[in-house]
Amino acid sequence: MKGNRISRRDFLWRAMLLGGGAALWPLVQACEEEAAPTPTTPRAGTTPAVTRPSRTFNFAYLTLGWAGTEIIHRQNLLGRRGWNMQWQTVGPISGLVNTFASGQADIIDMSVIIAGQMYENNVKLKVFGTAVGSLGGIIVPQDSPIRSAADLRGRKVGGIPGGTTTQDINGSLRRLFNLDVFRDTQFVQATDPPSAANLLQTGQVEALLIWEPTLAQLELTGRFRILVTQQQLWEQASGSRLTQVHVVYLTTPEIAQQYPQLLRDINDAQREAAEMWNRRDEAAITSIMEITQLPRDVVVRAMSRTTILYGLTDDQMNLIIEQLKFNREHGTILRSDVWNDAAKVKNEFFLKV
Template sequence: MISRRRFIGSSVATAAVLSAPGFVRAQGKGKVKLAYLQLGWAGTEIIHKEDLLGKHGWQAEYSVVPGAPGPLLNQLASKNVDAIDMSFALAAKAFEDGVPLKVTGVATAVLGAIIARKDAGLSRVEDLKGRKVAAVVGTSTFFDIRALTLKGYGFDLQKDTQIVTATAPPDMVTLLGKKEVDAIIAWQPITDSVVLRGEGVYLAKQIDLWRKATGRPAGFPVHVCYLVHNEFLTKNPGIARDLNDAQRDAVEIWYGKPERAIEIVQDVTKLPKEVVQVAYKETVKMLSGLPDEQVDTLIVQLKINKEFGFLKSDIWENPDRIRREFFYRA
């Protein structure tokens, strides 16, 4: 038989646990499934390894998805997961194709670049005319860089160069290494690994192409954003704010504790430490939230993607509809 003193003591301890802020938050907010790309380069790795959603009261289940973004989008569309990180352009494409999603926040600025083979004799973007350029043609990075080059330099990478179609970033690296192409259009951390090995040089970064094409000296166009399925968001509207807060915490670790950030990214991506270190230094900007000025920049991105054919829906010409239907601001 349990003594009265032990009963009272255990009851007080149980009550203390039940009333602890973290316990109440976790019980109140419930479970969330967050999946992200292994090479997403968005800070989601840090949210995962530091369980930053857990620190904001969620019982979070994280999963890492290797390879191309298509399967990850399918996971969200089929409601196997509640939230994902995703290319902003592909998020817009999925939205106009009917996937029930909302953009709840941003994660990282554009990651793309044109890398020239070191001995190819290329020094300007214009020098690419007539040259062999490897690209994964269906990716948002290729479409974005093609549109920005057309708008900023007046020539079409798809028509005015000899495009060599690759199926994945490693294929482009191989082609460049064998000197079968003069340049590649890729994104971090693949671009940085090529430069680190001494096989290529940065001909143009996507952020610089953006500044030239748009004339916008400030602000950051976005490569990766966060998406939440509409059904989950309707039932759990607080996830938008908490996911943004978790991303903000991840950004603080990225800039405030670089050694820890690099350790986490290396663990998730399985890339060599020296590649991650170079890619870390070359990263344009880690981002979080969905402030007004960021939304304005995102709307410009959508307009350009519509102008040059990647996006088709008329919604991208209506900023009010975009704000109301595509974004969710906590």
């Protein structure tokens, strides 16, 4: 968006969500871009033999989304495959949702539960790849009397309502302890990871629901400890031992139909980024530091606790459907029974390329 102008499409999108979505919070706020879009083109001598379209594709992702996209961007992994990309980092989750829904981005990364809510609200999309496994946790001060998640009842708890970490942890807490963080705690809302971390660091809350790398950033101060992880709660609540899919890549149906090779190359670039991530490649560390503006020790600690993913297999689709069904039953944000129809979801929500 430019200046203070709001397009009619943006206005209708916000009105739709506010009128028919979660009453707890306004999902879509004005898009706040953290950095100006940056185009990348193939490096000299690296253009593939196959011909790529001359058009430029807009790829937006969360500044602190922590999905490996930083490496694809900074290492020009799509440019090396012949694609012209324009990159944009966005701070708030709601800003990224708005960027995609208003047609300002062709491809984004998005957490699973929020992608599900977008689908429920008739945003046209196709999930074509996975990016990262479960990232979140509950973190408290070192000297906190809180010893289990059940102890959160009645406490001041912070989190980002429009994020999968908060929504997924809340679903598990409702299932395990009949504890709803929005109803049974003094919940304090943040808009992005830095503002969430500030709530805990300044003592405004007694516990925080947040994801990597903010967990590592807080833990490395020596003042805070992780109470329980999102993955641990998921395993306890669902009985599953599979690593949750936390972040996926999605695009528009038009891009999916016209440029399937682009999506295949994004998945392949994610595979390359995952290999760099897993061996702690210096270029990968530097790329992440440049985008997140976090120090090396935080980046390396968070990388070591992250399960990086790529591609989209049948098993991954089935697991994502199970996660969405679980959150429909035990969470507060998903409202449609469509998640019980696996065949319909696989046909409409996913795209295997």
